Amino acid sequence: MAVAEDGRELDIVAFGATGVTGRRVASYLSSVGARWGAAARDAAKLERSLADVGAESTATIGADVGDPESLAAMAARASVVLNLVGPYASRARPVIEACIEGGADYMDVTGEIPFVREVLDGLDEPARDAGVKIVQACGFEALPPDLGVLLATETARERWDEELSEVDASVTFKPPPGLPRGSDMISGGTFQSMAEMIGYPDSSPLTDPAALVGDPAAAAAIRRRSPIAIRPRRDARGAVVAPMAPAPFINPAMIHRTGYVSAVERGGDPAPFRYREGVAIGGPEFTLPLRYAAAGALSAVQAGVRALAQARPAVRQRVAHRMRSLLPASGFGPAEDRLEPWHWRVVIDVRTSGGRELGVTVDADGHPGYLATARMLGEAGLMLADGDGTDRGGCLTPALALGTAHLERFERARMRFAVS
Numbered sequence: 001m002a003v004a005e006d007g008r009e010l011d012i013v014a015f016g017a018t019g020v021t022g023r024r025v026a027s028y029l030s031s032v033g034a035r036w037g038a039a040a041r042d043a044a045k046l047e048r049s050l051a052d053v054g055a056e057s058t059a060t061i062g063a064d065v066g067d068p069e070s071l072a073a074m075a076a077r078a079s080v081v082l083n084l085v086g087p088y089a090s091r092a093r094p095v096i097e098a099c100i101e102g103g104a105d106y107m108d109v110t111g112e113i114p115f116v117r118e119v120l121d122g123l124d125e126p127a128r129d130a131g132v133k134i135v136q137a138c139g140f141e142a143l144p145p146d147l148g149v150l151l152a153t154e155t156a157r158e159r160w161d162e163e164l165s166e167v168d169a170s171v172t173f174k175p176p177p178g179l180p181r182g183s184d185m186i187s188g189g190t191f192q193s194m195a196e197m198i199g200y201p202d203s204s205p206l207t208d209p210a211a212l213v214g215d216p217a218a219a220a221a222i223r224r225r226s227p228i229a230i231r232p233r234r235d236a237r238g239a240v241v242a243p244m245a246p247a248p249f250i251n252p253a254m255i256h257r258t259g260y261v262s263a264v265e266r267g268g269d270p271a272p273f274r275y276r277e278g279v280a281i282g283g284p285e286f287t288l289p290l291r292y293a294a295a296g297a298l299s300a301v302q303a304g305v306r307a308l309a310q311a312r313p314a315v316r317q318r319v320a321h322r323m324r325s326l327l328p329a330s331g332f333g334p335a336e337d338r339l340e341p342w343h344w345r346v347v348i349d350v351r352t353s354g355g356r357e358l359g360v361t362v363d364a365d366g367h368p369g370y371l372a373t374a375r376m377l378g379e380a381g382l383m384l385a386d387g388d389g390t391d392r393g394g395c396l397t398p399a400l401a402l403g404t405a406h407l408e409r410f411e412r413a414r415m416r417f418a419v420s
């Protein structure tokens with residue numbers, strides 16, 4: 001087997017390639033001819049999973065989150081480890097530590113912001129010292145809006161030497177034809193991650209837009225300027241905007257961290273922009289009451305999540321236990337024939353500090369939470385392996401790790417960025 005200049009025989013290892021998203025990552029890496037390995041605890045199940053999706057890996061690797069030696073061996077073989085084994089709060093830290101020790105970059109698709117905060121607090125400095133990138137929330141949450149807002153930021157600076165003042169991001173979904181199914185939107189893994197976050201010892205970062213900004217003054221400014229909005233509203237195009245699905249509390253924390261770090265690195269004022277996002281529900285004017293009713297129902301659910309995050313630990317633990325037992329388990333997800341026909345778009349409208357306006361759009365094909373997430377994670381990992389990321393180390397957002405210089409690479413993953 002050929003060995004790269006960095007001494008690694010593989011560009012990427014997909015750890016957890018037997019899961020719903022992991023199988024799709026394996027399929028993508030196989031389709032683009034990457035030098036990659038598939039890793040999982042159960043070797044026989046791994047072989048079956050790869051055969052099911054027609055994926056051929058360069059190597060198959062046995063690895064278990066409960067076996068540090070297997071994780072170390074896995075991390076030593078690849079330039080980048082893609083971790084698809086969740087829930088992340090209870091399973092990911094040993095994998096991250098193995099990557100830091102072994103000098104491999106790490107990526108995952110967690111939306112568990114309290115855990116992201118824990119990793120930032122405890123592992124950012126060791127990762128920096130090792131020259132390793134730890135990149136979390138690298139799926140539908142939060143890669144497309146994070147990169148899109150950074151693209152808008154850099155465009156405003158280049159054109160007018162101005163910073164962002166207001167950002168409104170809205171996503172529209174075009175699902176497959178026919179009646180929707182319960183498994184179309186939220187997977188068992190997402191449900192279980194929600195339970196992990198509700199029961200987390202310190203749940204305060206869960207709904208905090210400044211959860212990932214350590215500077216107290218900057219964090220307080222973000223909370224004043226840009227609280228997370230969950231109430232229904234109308235946008236400039238007449239659509240009713242509901243809270244972001246599946247959760248409105250993930251992207252803001254990542255995007256504000258990107259904005260803060262980007263401003264500080266330039267030696268500029270880290271004053272935050274106001275950021276709002278949501279799902280745009282369009283339709284004829286006579287449907288407005290129905291659209292507001294749907295948005296209101298989604299807002300009520302997220303208001304309940306916010307209230308739970310502020311409840312006493314004993315209450316949250318009981319609720320989390322019930323959620324784990326009643327909600328679908330990891331592995332529950334959409335049927336294969338429901339993955340490909342999706343189309344979705346993120347529209348980012350920006351106003352600068354000087355009152356100028358510009359827009360960024362992100363168009364993508366495939367189910368956002370499973371197929372598109374798998375493709376974008378696979379391509380993001382290949383970008384790092386190929387040296388097409390930034391020169392930063394430590395715990396990074398997707399935008400801070402990847403930058404905007406090579407966004408055209410995501411076209412292979414059927415996701416397209418454009419400035420309008």
